[in-house]
Amino acid sequence: MQIVQRPTPEPSTLSAHDRVYRTLRTQVMHGELAPGHALTLRGIAREFGVSMTPARESVQRLVAEGALTMSASGRVQTPELGNERIEELASIRALLEPELGSRALPRAHSALIDRMEAINAANTDAVLRGDAVTYVRTNLEFHRTLYLRAQSPAMLAMVETIWLQLGPTMRALYGRLRRNTPPPHHRMIVAALKAGDEPGLRLAIRTDVTQGLRHLTQ
Amino acid sequence: MQIVQRPTPEPSTLSAHDRVYRTLRTQVMHGELAPGHALTLRGIAREFGVSMTPARESVQRLVAEGALTMSASGRVQTPELGNERIEELASIRALLEPELGSRALPRAHSALIDRMEAINAANTDAVLRGDAVTYVRTNLEFHRTLYLRAQSPAMLAMVETIWLQLGPTMRALYGRLRRNTPPPHHRMIVAALKAGDEPGLRLAIRTDVTQGLRHLTQ
DNA sequence: TCGCCGGATTTGTGATCACGCTCGATCATG
């Protein structure tokens, strides 16, 4: 009953469950999966060419982070958030993200702002093309690029957890009401950064974060 | 090679990995484990009378929540936080907990306040006895009892994640400088609740949360 | 006395399997 279990010994740093975890996490955060999308361990294992064990670890971890929900019977799917939950998550974003922006402000030099403007251009482009997934991705990239300068890894991780929980919902939201107007407050954020205007930055971020999620009709 | 694998079919709601997870989580949050305390999967499995699989799932989940850290080689231990990280986590508490208190304030009736005062008495008692673990536990209970009224499960979960990350450090902190003075700002929190004074409540919570962690000598 | 090396032990990782439960399609019944 002896079977060759590991044909390839893996280059260490990339363990199987980490690869699976990272891929799934990105898919969820960027809204590539619709809310309520069901996943199975065997399906994930087949898709990634691994056994059920790494698939389970990845899923378990994503459930712990709120990226996936698990029913009492162990079935797993992307979360379908109600209005209250969406508002609550938006409140948390509105509390944490201005703080991250404020911490990043003194460290935001021109190269960073240039990069943010480039990302914002791609974001606007995605809006005009009606590409919801790219929209969500570049939107988050815009924010993360700024927040990385805050040198506050725990706070950033916390915010990313929120993004993760909102991922499928964001796709559904921006995919539903397909607006052709580019993200309105990103330019205000950039302007406040250039001016070194901290209260203005906080307000711009808060508004940007809040208003996008106010469109909760359910 | 057939073995009876599950002698008891379990009453469903309590799966093995859930039981292990919850026990370990409580131990970490309440500071029952010192910072840097090492854990092994086989040790956990032996201790709980389960196989390695549920032990791994629990540990994986706790690592995802920041309750444990995992080295590159997969070794697991409770986190040893540096000063910057402690300050950062304290900042997050200072942002989120006043908001939770504020949301709970209109729903805080007298029975709740009575319960908080009882918990606070037990907390004071733990201080006088020099019982660090009970101190941490009742301290968190005091806060959680209030925050549960906020009806904001996501925000509460986020705060508990921070508590989890601070658990071992808190024990080490309060165990080191063993002060005989009871928690100073808890009474201010209770007073603000009774008076319906929202700004006072926010300030009291913020101060309570911040000052306890200012004692970071490391 | 201190530093280094090598084998033995312990560790995490991942694959596989048995088991019991869940869920959905199908069919019989009203």
Add this chain to the structure above:
DNA sequence: CATGATCGAGCGTGATCACAAATCCGGCGA
């Protein structure tokens, strides 16, 4: 035609094992 029961396929859970790498600890040499 709608409704409910039934049965099978598929699911998650947990146990066990093989394997490679990390760790520990002894002894040897400087």
